[in-house]
Amino acid sequence: MIPPVEAAGLESASRYKGRSGHTKFMGGTPFVAEERGSPASPLQPGRHFGVRVVDAATGRGVPLVELRTTSDLRFITDSAGWVAFYEPGLMDSKVWFGIKSHGYDYPKDGFGYQGVVLTPKAGTTAIVKLPRKNLAERLYRVTGEGIYRDSLLLGKPAPAGIAQLNGRVMGQDSMLAALYKNKLYWFWGDTARPEYPLGQFGTSGATSSPKDNPDEAIRLRYFTDEKTGFSRPMFPKPKGSGPVWITGLAVIEGGEKLVCFYSRMKDLGTCVERGLAVFNDAKACFEPIAEFDPTKPEPLTGHPFLHDGWLYGTYDGGAPLPCIRVKPTLAALKNLKNYVQVAEPTLRLKDALTGAPVQNHGGSVFWNAYRQRWVMIVLQKFGKSSNVGEVWYAEAKAHTGPWERAVQIVTHDKMDFYNVTQHPYFDRGRFVYFEGTYVNTFSGNPDPTPRYNYNQILYRLDLEEKRLRV
Template structure:
C-alpha cells in the first residue's frame, strides 16, 4: 500500500482518460504524488481567478459553468509541494490525472475530521474508504487530538469541536475506531471514526461539568487498578470561560466511565500542583520498572506504572535541573549545581518540570549553556536552533531510537513547521532535527500544531510512521481559511529510510542524558547511590545504583563542551570514600534486567 499506483512512474505526467462518465455534470481532476502515485489532498487548484481544493483522494469535481468542455489552464500549489500549471481539456464525464512533486519528506494522506472529507469523491460517484465521507456526528472542525488503545479499541479525543449545525462542543469530544489488522482500516487509507454522540446525533460533551468554562484534556493514558481492571485516565483542565487560552480555573485527573461513556473527576489538584500529566504519554521499562512518560514538548514527566503511584501526586517525577522540591523563578532559578557550577539534570519529585520556554529562557539569560542541555534541538542541515512548541515521542524499532515528531515555534511559519528528531533515551540528548513538513508560503503561511504520532499505525517494523496535527489559520497570520480543511486534523506518513541518522549512541555514565559524561553525572550518581528502586544512575541496568555504576562513569568521563581542562576525580580520592560501598556491590546482586523500551 505504500507505493499505491507506483506503475504510474515513467508514464506521461498528464493524461486525459476517456473513461466512462462517473458523474455527467463534472470533469474529474485528480492530483497524484509524483513519487507514490496516490492522490494528494489539500492541493489548491486555481482557474480563471477561482480557488478549488482537492479532497482526501486528491480529487476535484470541476463543474464550473462555461468552463466545461473547454481548454483551461489550471495552476496547482500545495504546502510542501512544487507549483505547476497544467492545460486541461475539461471534457464532461472524463478524468484528468496530473502529478505534483513533493519537496518535503512527509507525505500528506487525508483529512481525519470535519465536513466533506471525501466531498469530491462522492460527487464523482466514486467510493470513499470511510463510512461517513461527508459529515459525521455534525462535526465541522476539531482541534488537537489525544489517542490511546483502551480495551481493544483506539480511543480518540479532541479539544474544541465546531458543529456544522449549531455552535459547537467545547468540553472535549470523543470517538473510537478499530485497530488496523483487527477490523480497522489500513491507516494509509483512512480512519473510520465512531463518535460518542448526544440525543441529537452530535458529538457529545465527554466531560460535562456543571461549572462554566471549556474543558480540555491531555496526557491521556491507561493503567490497571489494584483489582487488575484496565482504567483510562487523563489530565483535565477547566478553563476560564472569558479567557480559555490563558486561564486555568480547575484541573486534575479524570477517569473514563465505561457505562456512561464520558470522563468524570477522579482527583482535583491544587492549581499550584507542580507535576501533572501533560502532552502525550508513552511507556518505557527501565531497570525492570515500568513507567508512564509524558511529553508536552520534550519528555520531562514520568510516574511508575501502578495504581498507587499514579494516584499519589508526590510520586510523580519531573526531569529538571532545578533543586528537588523547588519551583521555577526566572529571575533567580533554583538550579541544582555540581562542584563545577554545572546544572544537574535528573528525575526529581515535587519539582516543577521545565518546559521549552523555561529552558530557552535559562540559556538566553546565561544560567545554562544550551549545547549542554539534553533538550537542544537544532537544524541538522543549517545548525540553527529549533525551538519546540509541542511534540510526540515513541520508541521506534526501525531506527532503534526514541523518535520525536514536533512542531516549531517561531519558524518559517509560526507553528506550521514540523520536525523529526531521535535520541537514544527518552531524556535525550535531543540534538539534531530534520524538517519533514512545511506550511511556509509567505503571506499564505498556515499552521499544523499539536502533532501526534500513531505508533499503532507504524508499518514495516517502524519504517513508515504516521502522525497528524491541527491544520488551522488561527495563529498563522493568514486571514483566509482553507474551505473544509481549516481547524481539522490532517494525517501524514513518513518513510524513515529517507532520514539520515541523527542520534549519537547512548554513552554509559551519561546519567544526565546530555551527551557528555562529566561532573554533573558524578553528582547524579552520588545522589542516587544505594537506592535500589531508582534508575537515576543505573549504568549497567541491574536495577540499582552502586559502585559499579561509578566505575562506568569514571571509564567514560569526557567532560563537556564547555570544559577546557576537565579533571576526572582520581581513583585514590573518590574510591577511598566509596571503598566500603564498593564492597557492598560484591554481595549477591539481583539478576540483571535489560532496558526494554515499552
C-alpha cells in the same frame, strides 16, 4: 485544547468567544496524463470533469491541493486527490489551473507560473502528477465534513465506512489517542457543528478499530447525543461553564484504567479547575477523581508512554521531552509528591543541515522498533514558513536524549499545524504515522481552507528516506 501548548488554547478560546484504490505513477514528465472517460456519477451523472492530483513518487492521491483559475475560482482536492469541476462557462474549452500545495512544488513555466492547461469535459478525467518536497507524505483528512466529497460527485471509490458528516462534526481541535481494551480511543477539544458557529466545548470522543489500515482510513465512531446526533461532551457535568481541555491521556494499572488530566477554563488565560479524571466505561465519559491547584501546571502533560514500569510524560511547556515520570496507578497519580523529574524540560534541537536552532512547540516521543531508537516528532515554533506549522524528526538511543539534531519533514506555508503527535499503534515496519490540527488562526493568514480548516490531517513518514540520515 491540550495545555501547555498555547496554540490549542488560543484556538479554543477564540472559537469559544464566538467565532481507495490508487493507480501508481512514478516520477518524471509529463506531469499531466491524457484525459480519458470515467464512469458517470450516481449523484450527478456525467456532469463533472474530474482532476486527480497524485504524488509523483508514489502515485497516491494528494489531499489539500489548490487548483485556481484565472478568474480566481478555487478548488481543493479531497482526501483521494480529486476535484469535481463543473463551471457552465468553462466547459469544453481550455482552462488554466494554477497549482499549489503545502510541501509540494509544481514546475514553473517560462514566466514563473505553476499550473497546467486542461480542457474540462463532462464525464472525463485528467491526472496531474505533483512532485513532493516534504519528506513525509500527506495521506488524508481524518475529521470534518466532506472528506471524500469530490470522489463521490465523480462516482469514484472512497474507503468504506467513512461518513461525509460523521457525528455532525465540522471541525475539531487537537487530538489525543490511546489503545484501551482492544479499541483506539480518540479525544479532541472544542468541536464545531453545522448549525451554529459555537459547537461543544466539553471534550469530544470516539473509538475506532486498531485493525484499521492507516494507509486507507481511520473509521471513527463518535460518542453522540441521542437527540441531535452531534458529538457529545466527554465531561458532561462540569462544576461551571467554560471549555474543558485534556492532556496526558494514558492507560494504567495493567490496561484496566484510562485516565487524563483536565483543565476547565474561565477564559483564555484563566484556569478555574484542574485535576485527574478516569474514564467510566459504562457511561462512556470521564469522571474527575482528584483536584489540583488550578494556578499551577498539570503534573504531567503531552502524550505519555509506559517504560520500565513508569509512566513518562512532559511538563510545563517542555513538550515533547519526556522529563517527568510517575508510577502508573491511580493512587500514585493522585498524589503530586509521586511525580519525579528525570530531565530538565528544555530541548535544544538544531537543524541537522544548517546548525540553526529549532525551537520546540509540542510533539511526541515513542519507541520505534524498526529504527531501534526513540523517535521524536516535534513541532517548530516561529519557523520560516509558518508560525506553528513546520514539523521535524529526531531520534535518540534513550528517551531522555541527548536530542540534538533534527530534520524537517513537513511544512505548511503560512498555515498552522499544531499539537502534532505520532500514532505508535499504527507503526508498520518502515512507516511512522502522525497528525496535527490544520488551521489558519495563528499564522496571520486571513484565508481559511474550506473543509480542511480546523481539522486533523494524517501524514506518513518513510524511515528509509535517505534525507533523514543527515
